[in-house]
Amino acid sequence: MSRLTLISHHLCPYVQRAAIALREKGVPFERVNIDLTDKPDWFLQISPLGKVPLLRIEDEEGGEAILFESSVICEYLEETQVGAALHPADPLSRARHRGWMEFGSSVLSDLWGYETATDVEQLEAKRKTLIAKFTTLEGALADGPYFSGSSFSLVDAVFAPIFRYFDVFDRLGDSGIFAGLERVRRWRSALGERRSVKDAVGEDYPRRLMEFLNKHKSILLGLPAAA
Template sequence: MPTFKLISAATCPFVQRSAITLEHKQVPYEIEFIDLDDKPQWFLDLSPLGKVPVLVVQEDERAIVLFESAVINEYLDEITPDSLLPADPLVRARHRAMIEFASAMVADSWRMGTASTREAAIEHAQALHGKLARVEAELVGPFFTGDKLSLVDTATIPVLLRTFWTVEIVPELAVFEGLPKVRAWHAAALELESVKRSAVPNLRELYRAYLGDRADSWVGSQLGSS
């Protein structure tokens, strides 16, 4: 088995996707955190897009750098037992599509949290609610396809967590309203050891501080009343 080093930023949902996969697959790895506001040159030399996650795979005499969470997760799935993707090619393709859909939800959630006005935050919350309603219709429960975790779950759980923390601050955003299976999905994710181990211990507080430190975030401005 190669050795693995995950380059991370503490609050990044895309990194958490890969950390959940590593933890669930029980793959030993080293993690190094960087400041995305002050990216070191060695990181920029590794990451063609200048983004996290980056997974450095050391295999015998060669070191290969992987980037993009979906690519990293699928590689990890391929080299370990008990695949988190379906065997059927068509269903597997659908799962890959839902992983991409989860990335769109990450964008909606981030825009909701960082919007400069109440109206814009509500608009992005409604867009996210609409996407989650589509997932609700397909979600088996407690996880995407039932009792077994999938790569759709590892891709979506980080956005569920951050969205829940945002709605904690401003309940009127109501992203989970009328979505009982999505709510249960979030609750089930919180109980997973792989999810607990995938994040720094104070992730919720760091995320809230990130929003609060943004002078242009309407949600962040509401922290004093939450």
């Protein structure tokens, strides 16, 4: 059996995707967190883009391979590891799921702008963009509890880290982003209860995210609702 090491960062949502997939597959792995503001030399030597996650795969003969990009890592795990299927068997449904995974990446891009906004106008613009994205998702969701029904999939692994941000943001006030989106709200709740999702971050995740907001002088911390 190959030895798997997930090169990680405490907050990275892309790392969380891979960690969730590994746990859903029941695959033993080691997790090594690095400081992205002071990247070690050994990491830069094996990471073509200088980003996490990386999956180091070491075989019994001493060979080693490095995978980068969360979607590639998740697809590799789906193709090589036993355990519950995380993609639909039907090619058309599988392709559709891959499209929604990319949609999740676009939500993360908007979410970055939302959490790092330093003025009210910028925050409101990103808030409206996020509302539009989640409204689109509301129309795409099945009856639940997960993206396409009763089976947990890689689409769920992509969106669980997105919803986790709001577990912290909600403490600062109600953004109204999920208002009226009952399917999205139920989906968020179901993902938050999943063991693989809970275990994808450390107990210090909320503190670290608050430190991130402080570092970036996020307007979220200065709103009246945060008092």
